[in-house]
Amino acid sequence: MDLFLKELPQQLVNGLTLGGVYALIAIGYTMVYGILGMLNFAHGEIYMIGGFTGWWVLHLLSRNHHVVMNAAAVIALMIIIAMGVSAFVGVLTERFAYRPLRNAPRINLLLSALGVSIFLQNLVLNYQGAKARVFYVHSLIPESVRLIHLGPVVITLTRLIVIVVTFFLMALLSVMIKRTKAGKAMRATAQDLEMATFVGIDVDRIIVLVFIIGSALGGAAGTLVGLLFTQVDYYVGFQAGLKGFTAAVLGGIGSIPGAMLGGVLLGVAESLAVTFLPAAYKDVVAFAILIIILIIKPTGLVGERVPEKV
Amino acid sequence: MEREPVLKFEHIDAYYGSIQVLYDINFEVYPGELVCLLGGNASGKSTTLKTILGVCKIKNGSIYLKGERVNGKPTKEIIERGVAIVPENRRIFPKMTVLENLELGAYLRTDKEAVKREIENIFDLFPILRKRANQMGVTLSGGEQQMLAMGRALLSRPEILLMDEPSMGLSPMLVDQQFEIIQEVNRRGTTIFMVEQNASMALSIADRGYVLQTGSIVLHDTAQALLENEMMKKAYLGGQDGEDEEDEI
Ligand SMILES: Nc1ncnc2c1ncn2[C@@H]1O[C@H](COP(=O)(O)OP(=O)(O)OP(=O)(O)O)[C@@H](O)[C@H]1O
Ligand SMILES: [Mg+2]
Numbered sequence: 392m393d394l395f396l397k398e399l400p401q402q403l404v405n406g407l408t409l410g411g412v413y414a415l416i417a418i419g420y421t422m423v424y425g426i427l428g429m430l431n432f433a434h435g436e437i438y439m440i441g442g443f444t445g446w447w448v449l450h451l452l453s454r455n456h457h458v459v460m461n462a463a464a465v466i467a468l469m470i471i472i473a474m475g476v477s478a479f480v481g482v483l484t485e486r487f488a489y490r491p492l493r494n495a496p497r498i499n500l501l502l503s504a505l506g507v508s509i510f511l512q513n514l515v516l517n518y519q520g521a522k523a524r525v526f527y528v529h530s531l532i533p534e535s536v537r538l539i540h541l542g543p544v545v546i547t548l549t550r551l552i553v554i555v556v557t558f559f560l561m562a563l564l565s566v567m568i569k570r571t572k573a574g575k576a577m578r579a580t581a582q583d584l585e586m587a588t589f590v591g592i593d594v595d596r597i598i599v600l601v602f603i604i605g606s607a608l609g610g611a612a613g614t615l616v617g618l619l620f621t622q623v624d625y626y627v628g629f630q631a632g633l634k635g636f637t638a639a640v641l642g643g644i645g646s647i648p649g650a651m652l653g654g655v656l657l658g659v660a661e662s663l664a665v666t667f668l669p670a671a672y673k674d675v676v677a678f679a680i681l682i683i684i685l686i687i688k689p690t691g692l693v694g695e696r697v698p699e700k701v
Numbered sequence: 702m703e704r705e706p707v708l709k710f711e712h713i714d715a716y717y718g719s720i721q722v723l724y725d726i727n728f729e730v731y732p733g734e735l736v737c738l739l740g741g742n743a744s745g746k747s748t749t750l751k752t753i754l755g756v757c758k759i760k761n762g763s764i765y766l767k768g769e770r771v772n773g774k775p776t777k778e779i780i781e782r783g784v785a786i787v788p789e790n791r792r793i794f795p796k797m798t799v800l801e802n803l804e805l806g807a808y809l810r811t812d813k814e815a816v817k818r819e820i821e822n823i824f825d826l827f828p829i830l831r832k833r834a835n836q837m838g839v840t841l842s843g844g845e846q847q848m849l850a851m852g853r854a855l856l857s858r859p860e861i862l863l864m865d866e867p868s869m870g871l872s873p874m875l876v877d878q879q880f881e882i883i884q885e886v887n888r889r890g891t892t893i894f895m896v897e898q899n900a901s902m903a904l905s906i907a908d909r910g911y912v913l914q915t916g917s918i919v920l921h922d923t924a925q926a927l928l929e930n931e932m933m934k935k936a937y938l939g940g941q942d943g944e945d946e947e948d949e950i
Contacts, residue, residue, distance in 0.1 A: 572808075576808065582795055588777060592808055
């Protein structure tokens with residue numbers, strides 16, 4: 392009884408938190424795949440850089456473990472600056488590691504992405520060290536508001552912030568993709584890149600825009616997870632990248648709504664698994680899902696094959 | 702200077718990588734004309750259009766748009782100079798609505814109000830598209846996709862409209878209808894350069910025609926003269942009903 396009334400809603404909330412983050416990461420994979428047909432291995436590192444940026448903003452705005460300004464403003468700055476820095480790094484990788492290989496075989500692009508991933512990891516390792524950086528969230532969120540009771544569910548303020556921010560960003564992206572001219576150009580480019588150039592779309596600029604958006608969302612995810620788990624190190628991108636990739640495949644790689652759905656489902660599935668199975672199974676769940684999807688429905692939940700262009 | 706061609710090819714040699722596909726191509730299209738480029742499979746018709754759009758590599762020769770040499774310019778700049786295309790297989794954006802496809806045709810335009818009016822004009826020209834306005838492109842029939850591709854191209858208000866085999870895959874009745882519309886669009890002032898295998902249909906509405914054979918132009922004349930040409934009759938005009946094997950596929 393207790394399990395269903397208390398544990399279940401609690402794990403659903405936890406799953407939603409994690410799922411929102413997975414969704415944000417998955418969007419970056421899926422958008423780049425949609426246009427370039429490439430798996431951007433370096434995306435996990437973009438996320439990791441977002442995490443470090445968030446940590447640095449918090450660090451620079453703190454004195455003796457106390458923030459020097461309004462806590463909400465600090466959190467907002469952490470997220471916004473992380474998004475900006477990650478977007479900038481994402482654009483650099485596109486410009487120097489991917490664009491020169493646009494007409495090369497896919498495998499070259501894939502290897503280049505792998506190289507960028509290793510390069511960024513080592514760059515951060517070199518300048519930031521191997522030790523995890525700890526987010527002093529106590530300075531941001533006072534004891535009195537740390538826990539919020541919603542009926543049987545107890546939710547930490549941090550989780551609430553993560554849920555609100557992730558779902559706000561996803562809603563913003565959805566509107567942008569659906570309604571704006573740039574959003575339409577992005578969809579057109581993903582569906583038929585050459586035809587998009589034939590109606591006058593500057594495809595190079597659209598690709599840059601895709602890297603900006605995907606990387607910014609990845610960076611936001613990095614900082615949000617930093618707030619949630621209160622630490623970041625140079626290697627966090629690996630695990631997060633795999634989760635985001637799994638979410639993208641689960642939803643149907645190439646589809647933005649699919650990435651959102653896949654992320655949330657993966658997060659919830661993981662949290663429920665923890666409820667019913669030993670905690671050690673948490674990560675196994677993600678990969679079990681990945682393998683099952685690849686076997687029985689490689690196009691994912693909302694992925695529908697568009698006829699290949701001739 | 703009134704008779705400056707909208708489009709002019711001068712000694713064009715075009716390549717895919719190191720494979721030459723077009724040999725010393727010369728032709729011009731004047732304002733208001735409907736000119737067709739005829740030829741069998743793999744003769745280089747689509748390549749000619751891709752060369753205009755800057756997709757193929759040009760080794761020798763020049764392409765002029767309204768007197769300005771445009772070789773080597775990026776596709777976007779060619780489009781900005783008033784070129785629009787109804788490509789082979791229509792290339793409708795499959796997961797965008799009919800309305801969105803039309804809006805994309807006007808991507809480079811900033812006069813929103815006029816675009817809205819012109820979309821209405823397209824709906825008047827092709828009433829079926831109005832009914833399908835919010836349907837995804839992929840759900841349209843071949844004939845409807847052809848209309849949509851035409852509407853999309855017209856919405857850029859092109860100086861020259863390129864069409865690649867508008868008859869492909871359409872039933873004879875739809876082909877007739879399609880060609881009537883092409884003729885009507887041309888009468889209203891749009892200059893058209895059309896690639897076709899269906900020579901008799903194309904020549905029935907064109908002003909002039911060029912004939913392409915394995916990458917070279919072997920014949921050019923007025924449409925009337927080509928229809929009466931002995932070699933044309935033998936090689937391209939075959940059955941008088943104007944059908945060719947492409948229609949059966
Ligand atoms: N992307 C490409 N790379 C290499 N060769 C190509 C490419 N596209 C076309 N070709 C070759 O160029 C030649 C001309 O092709 P093109 O598509 O221009 O013919 P076409 O006249 O349009 O034929 P169809 O009536 O079948 O459409 C063919 O031999 C074709 O194999
Ligand atoms: Mg062709």
